[in-house]
Amino acid sequence: MVMVVREIGVVGSGQMGSGIAQLAAVSGFHVVMVDSDENALKKGLQNIHSSIHRAINKGQLSKSVADDALQRLRCSTSLQEFHSTDVVIEAIVENENVKKQVFSELDKVAKSSAILASNTSSISITRLAAATSRPGQVIGMHFMNPPPVMKLLEIVRGAQTSEDAFVTIKGLAHRLGKTVICSQDYPGFIVNRILMPMINEAFYALYTGVATKEDIDTGMKLGTNHPMGPLELADFIGLDICLSILKVLHDGLGDSKYCPCPLLVQYVDAGRLGRKRGIGVYSYSGTPKSNSHL
Numbered sequence: 096m097v098m099v100v101r102e103i104g105v106v107g108s109g110q111m112g113s114g115i116a117q118l119a120a121v122s123g124f125h126v127v128m129v130d131s132d133e134n135a136l137k138k139g140l141q142n143i144h145s146s147i148h149r150a151i152n153k154g155q156l157s158k159s160v161a162d163d164a165l166q167r168l169r170c171s172t173s174l175q176e177f178h179s180t181d182v183v184i185e186a187i188v189e190n191e192n193v194k195k196q197v198f199s200e201l202d203k204v205a206k207s208s209a210i211l212a213s214n215t216s217s218i219s220i221t222r223l224a225a226a227t228s229r230p231g232q233v234i235g236m237h238f239m240n241p242p243p244v245m246k247l248l249e250i251v252r253g254a255q256t257s258e259d260a261f262v263t264i265k266g267l268a269h270r271l272g273k274t275v276i277c278s279q280d281y282p283g284f285i286v287n288r289i290l291m292p293m294i295n296e297a298f299y300a301l302y303t304g305v306a307t308k309e310d311i312d313t314g315m316k317l318g319t320n321h322p323m324g325p326l327e328l329a330d331f332i333g334l335d336i337c338l339s340i341l342k343v344l345h346d347g348l349g350d351s352k353y354c355p356c357p358l359l360v361q362y363v364d365a366g367r368l369g370r371k372r373g374i375g376v377y378s379y380s381g382t383p384k385s386n387s388h389l
């Protein structure tokens with residue numbers, strides 16, 4: 096049955112989870128945001144407050160809509176809070192085993208009619224669904240970063256996703272103001288299947304000394320009209336996330352063209368994860384670490 100969604104749960108309060116929770120609350124939904132790490136939860140809530148205040152200052156949001164949105168948002172470190180939610184959107188670390196564990200726990204706590212969605216950038220929805228007893232109600236909702244700003248939502252149908260779940264999530268996407276594209280369940284779906292090889296190639300260009308990072312980014316910004324250069328974008332996404340997606344593409348499609356560039360691997364090993372850590376390809380000391388352009 097197609098469902099009328101009233102309450103949304105979000106697991107993970109990092110850059111994507113906090114953005115999705117903010118978007119859903121501002122769009123009129125009751126929202127529960129859960130993170131296993133209390134500090135991450137506090138940081139996620141702070142990010143929501145600052146992002147909402149920036150939107151008010153820019154005249155994009157009225158104070159009363161913002162106040163109502165914050166009233167509708169609650170936070171917790173316990174998945175038990177999802178007992179009444181209609182849709183739960185998972186946005187935790189891009190690791191298949193950790194996600195499967197969370198889906199299996201969500202399956203136990205969420206009501207039987209609830210739809211379980213993943214914001215995964217690349218991992219198989221079919222395999223996440225297999226960790227639950229409700230594979231027909233598991234679907235991919237791949238938001239772009241930052242979720243309150245970017246217009247696109249990529250919906251991914253797993254092998255067993257039901258038509259009702261798909262129609263419900265498509266309706267929800269429209270209520271969140273998103274334009275929908277629909278992908279079958281293949282590694283990287285549509286956007287990252289195309290974007291990540293470009294980012295990886297930019298790393299190879301830097302690694303092999305073709306040009307400086309600035310020239311690679313300027314080349315793609317001015318030469319192909321991209322709003323951000325590929326290395327700048329990789330820092331914005333998170334180098335750990337980019338590496339995880341490339342590994343999924345490499346393992347899932349078995350083609351050496353997806354093999355992650357050693358320089359990307361080395362940056363991640365060194366903890367240079369991008370903007371969220373203050374250093375990635377570029378250094379961000381003295382600038383805000385997350386979604387600073389919002």
Ligand SMILES: NC(=O)c1ccc[n+]([C@@H]2O[C@H](COP(=O)([O-])OP(=O)(O)OC[C@H]3O[C@@H](n4cnc5c(N)ncnc54)[C@H](O)[C@@H]3O)[C@@H](O)[C@H]2O)c1
Binds near residue numbers: 111136
């Ligand atoms: N960063 C991007 O640009 C982007 C874009 C689209 C999709 N995604 C996807 O969104 C997801 C999250 O990415 P992010 O950039 O927000 O990561 P992030 O590192 O900013 O946040 C992840 C959060 O998940 C929490 N977490 C980890 N394990 C948990 C668990 N078992 N239970 C509850 N919380 C847990 C962490 O404490 C952290 O706060 C990933 O699957 C990623 O591929 C990311």
